[in-house]
Amino acid sequence: MARAAIGWGVRDLAKEAGVSPDTIARLERGEELKASTIEAICSALEAAGVEFIPENGGGAGVRLKGEKHDK
Template sequence: MNIVQCKMARVALGWGTRDLARNAGVSPDTVARFERGEQLKDATIPALRTTFEAAGIEFIPENGGGPGVRSSRSQT
């Protein structure tokens, strides 16, 4: 997961940085630092990604158009 995918996933879920932080068990500052491109502990990015995946986000690898995200759950 890269910075842009993190932001895209938050928007897809309607989450702010505090929502992601609460769900991932990290501080809001940690999320902000990641999205600014700062260094984090090795376990932090996988924790954020796992949180998004549990919420129904799929990460799309770069395939010529750049990496992306999509919701794996139907919107009702």
């Protein structure tokens, strides 16, 4: 969801995170990755303006930073 929110393709995210496109595909299939790889991907997404929302009864999610949200 995060990648789609900022309009990046698999190759875009891979480049920004310093990983291979295959690694992004593995992540999106739900395969296990090293913690350092996940951190690099999350950091790249956060630098692009993605904010990760912790699970609060409705499940974890993402949103773009700076957007106004209804409460």
